[in-house]
Amino acid sequence: MPLARAAMIGFFACAGLAVAAPSARAEDAPTPAPLPTFAAAEEGWIVTIRAIGALTPSFPGSGTLRPYPFPSISFRRIGEAELFSAPDDGFGFALIDSNGFRAGPVANFVFKRGQRDGLYGLHTVELTHEIGGFAEYQGEHFRTRAELRQGIDGHKGFVASLGADVYGGDGRATLSFGPRLSLGDNRYANAYFSVSPFEALVNGRIEPYEANGGFTAAGGLATFRYDFTKDTNATIYGGLQRLTGSVGSSPIPNDIGSRNQFTAGLSIARSFELRGFGW
Numbered sequence: 001m002p003l004a005r006a007a008m009i010g011f012f013a014c015a016g017l018a019v020a021a022p023s024a025r026a027e028d029a030p031t032p033a034p035l036p037t038f039a040a041a042e043e044g045w046i047v048t049i050r051a052i053g054a055l056t057p058s059f060p061g062s063g064t065l066r067p068y069p070f071p072s073i074s075f076r077r078i079g080e081a082e083l084f085s086a087p088d089d090g091f092g093f094a095l096i097d098s099n100g101f102r103a104g105p106v107a108n109f110v111f112k113r114g115q116r117d118g119l120y121g122l123h124t125v126e127l128t129h130e131i132g133g134f135a136e137y138q139g140e141h142f143r144t145r146a147e148l149r150q151g152i153d154g155h156k157g158f159v160a161s162l163g164a165d166v167y168g169g170d171g172r173a174t175l176s177f178g179p180r181l182s183l184g185d186n187r188y189a190n191a192y193f194s195v196s197p198f199e200a201l202v203n204g205r206i207e208p209y210e211a212n213g214g215f216t217a218a219g220g221l222a223t224f225r226y227d228f229t230k231d232t233n234a235t236i237y238g239g240l241q242r243l244t245g246s247v248g249s250s251p252i253p254n255d256i257g258s259r260n261q262f263t264a265g266l267s268i269a270r271s272f273e274l275r276g277f278g279w
Helices: 186-193 197-203 251-256
Strands: 013-015 037-039 044-057 065-077 096-098 101-110 128-138 142-151 158-169 173-184 214-227 232-243 260-275
Touching: 065 260, 101 142, 158 186, 158 214, 173 232, 186 214, 186 251, 214 260
Parallel strands: none
Antiparallel strands: 044 065, 044 260, 096 101, 101 128, 128 142, 142 158, 158 173, 173 214, 214 232, 232 260
């Protein structure tokens, strides 16, 4: 799930003009050039803090939705327009930002999978932290985004998420929707969707199965945002992805959980200014 995102790049514009006073007499000393001056049109940052309550599957392939509250924080320069973002974006910030193209590091996490919800006898997958990079292009009313992430613990697999969004509104209400596509390697697929013969024997409900990586899910996401004031807004969202390929054929979603992976949530955001930080 997705939990925040930010870029902190400051700049100064400097100009100096050296002038020398004309000498009418030899004893006149030259006029010293003035020191360079520095100015920033807007110094400081707008900080946005979000409280998010999400309903997501209990584990990849689960048919049970569980609530997960988490916070998010983002930054932008005062005077800089707020860019479109989606609730399923990873936590990242742009190191490259030019003509609508942005790229930089990103992180995400997947909650622990234990032995509840019919998983008795199956191996546990610990909380996973994923790190990697993102790239996106944003136009006037659309955005495309790709994230590539490596699990450093937990499932320890490589995953990718691809998406596009069309968005628009009247300045106070904004609606967006777009497709989503997910991929994962063999490690990811084995962690959540493979079942060893011993696990199948202990569980008693499912057959042994070996999952392979590839395209893992396809679906879409829709959001509705309403700005109560320039500093306060709320967003509701809902999405569905259907498990595909080898992971979609696993007995875990078919016999225990569900191939249909629903998500929904509500976020409340509040922004405030921090002035005097003209980095």
